[in-house]
Amino acid sequence: MMGSFHTPALHSDAGPLRKPGRGRLAAFALLGSLLLAGCATTTGPVDVTRFHQQNVARQGSVAIVPGNSADENSLEFRTTANAVSAALARIGFSPVDSGAGGAQYEAVVELWRETIAPAARRSPVSVGVGGSTGSYGSGLGVGIGIDLSGKPKPVIVTRMRVQLRRADDKILFWEGRAETLAKEGSPAAQPGIVVGRLADALFQGFPGQSGETITVK
Secondary structure (H helix, E strand, O other): OOOOOOOOOOOOOOOOOOOOHHHHHHHHHHHHHHHHOOOOOOOOOEEEEEEEOOOOOOOEEEEEEEOOHHHOOOHHHHHHHHHHHHHHHHOOEEEEOOOOOOOOEEEEEEEEEEEEOOOOOOOOEEEEEEEEEEOOEEEEEEEEEEOOOOOOOOEEEEEEEEEEEEOOOOOEEEEEEEEEEEEOOOHHHOHHHHHHHHHHHHOOOOOOOOOOEEEEO
């Protein structure tokens, strides 16, 4: 997991990306639908929120840097940085190597992954006994029901945050957060797939409506 957020945010929530109550409730609501699905889709919907200043840069050289410098050489960060770099290039920026120097802007990237276990289920085997008496005699029945659906899989919640700031004075001008869910073991839960999906959704319609949360399907 990447380090905590160390840069002033563009809104009142200046702390690390938290696990919000409403987001958790939404996650459990979606958990049910994911577990009932016959097969996993390649990608799920992505919830995206952006915040930005009035004047937002739309082009220029940008270096991708981790929120925690200790993560710079990790495989997780490099995978995420490549996805963010590609998304920024598509909207007009020119990504450069973070070690080269001279970039006009920096994209500060952080990623979180959380596993949500499914709710406890009833016993997979149930036994029922029933008896009846009538004018034509009596009867006794025993019914056994076996649940063959198997154990439901946990759901992986993946969250990404990207902040764009000026390289010289570190002043932020744009921040975006994206979140998606996928069943554990599905293609959509694989890091190489999910980070690309989150980055694309995050920069769709850049810079976006400040403070508004949208769902990208």
